[in-house]
Amino acid sequence: MATTATVNLTSDISPGFGGISKTMTLTKAGTNNDITETTGFSRRKLAATTAVDLITMANELVEPSDNTAAKVYVKNIGNNGVIDKSRYVTISVGNTGGTTQEIGRLYGGDWLFMPVTVVDDMDIVATPETDDVVVLEYTMFFEEA
Amino acid sequence: MATTTAAVTLTSDLLSDNISVTTDTTCMKGGTTADGLDQMDMGYIEIATGTNFDLLDSNNSGLNNNKANKVYISNESTDETYYAEITIDATVIGRLYAGDWMFIPWGAEDATADIEIRAYGGTNKITYAYFHEGRTLVSA
Numbered sequence: 307m308a309t310t311a312t313v314n315l316t317s318d319i320s321p322g323f324g325g326i327s328k329t330m331t332l333t334k335a336g337t338n339n340d341i342t343e344t345t346g347f348s349r350r351k352l353a354a355t356t357a358v359d360l361i362t363m364a365n366e367l368v369e370p371s372d373n374t375a376a377k378v379y380v381k382n383i384g385n386n387g388v389i390d391k392s393r394y395v396t397i398s399v400g401n402t403g404g405t406t407q408e409i410g411r412l413y414g415g416d417w418l419f420m421p422v423t424v425v426d427d428m429d430i431v432a433t434p435e436t437d438d439v440v441v442l443e444y445t446m447f448f449e450e451a
Numbered sequence: 452m453a454t455t456t457a458a459v460t461l462t463s464d465l466l467s468d469n470i471s472v473t474t475d476t477t478c479m480k481g482g483t484t485a486d487g488l489d490q491m492d493m494g495y496i497e498i499a500t501g502t503n504f505d506l507l508d509s510n511n512s513g514l515n516n517n518k519a520n521k522v523y524i525s526n527e528s529t530d531e532t533y534y535a536e537i538t539i540d541a542t543v544i545g546r547l548y549a550g551d552w553m554f555i556p557w558g559a560e561d562a563t564a565d566i567e568i569r570a571y572g573g574t575n576k577i578t579y580a581y582f583h584e585g586r587t588l589v590s591a
Contacts, residue, residue: 310460344463377553
């Protein structure tokens with residue numbers, strides 16, 4: 307039961323940059339055993355500048371194991387096939403009712419893939435720049451507590 | 452226009468209907484639709500345990516603040532028990548175990564929003580690439 311993620315980066319910024327290509331198999335923390343849990347693939351439509359939880363760690367039906375090897379994927383797919391690369395959704399981690407820490411701005415078409423702690427109140431938070439409709443796709447892989 | 456593309460392929464058979472996602476994006480400057488990121492830094496470093504280091508500094512006179520910066524970090528270590536803890540502005544984001552990589556937009560929203568890294572298990576070998584639209588050089 308394997309989960310893999312491959313990244314390919316190309317750029318002509320620097321003539322000496324030959325690109326980056328790397329594949330990883332998602333494993334449980336500190337082992338070579340495959341990661342076993344996922345939230346499944348989801349999408350959420352946002353139409354306000356209010357911060358919302360994409361993933362609420364405390365609400366997962368399978369309790370995630372804190373501070374292990376969990377990973378999150380999020381992509382800004384725009385709306386109805388229209389992707390505005392000048393508009394963004396800020397992705398943060400934290401509690402919408404408390405403190406959040408910004409990761410960065412996910413512009414139209416952009417994606418991220420990053421490790422997460424899955425600690426309660428370290429939720430994945432999305433805050434659109436405008437109230438124009440924007441859709442995010444996302445999934446999380448983790449191990450059970 | 453400089454062109455930087457980032458593609459990802461994600462596959463998983465954890466569900467009965469397998470997940471298979473392939474996508475790519477062209478990395479533009481913040482708020483633009485026709486002007487690509489045009490500067491980059493890249494490095495390979497060995498990080499000893501015991502200290503939280505600044506990998507990327509947000510405090511550079513605002514040139515990279517609240518932009519569309521992109522950051523790639525990969526843990527090239529081979530011992531599966533080794534990991535690098537990634538922190539932004541004192542908030543732990545997560546752990547990159549040996550062989551793991553991450554790719555994020557980096558808001559660098561203020562002077563303290565540095566990307567920090569700390570090694571556990573042993574000396575971790577890290578590759579990183581930072582695509583941006585400017586940073587302040589340090590005077591000699």
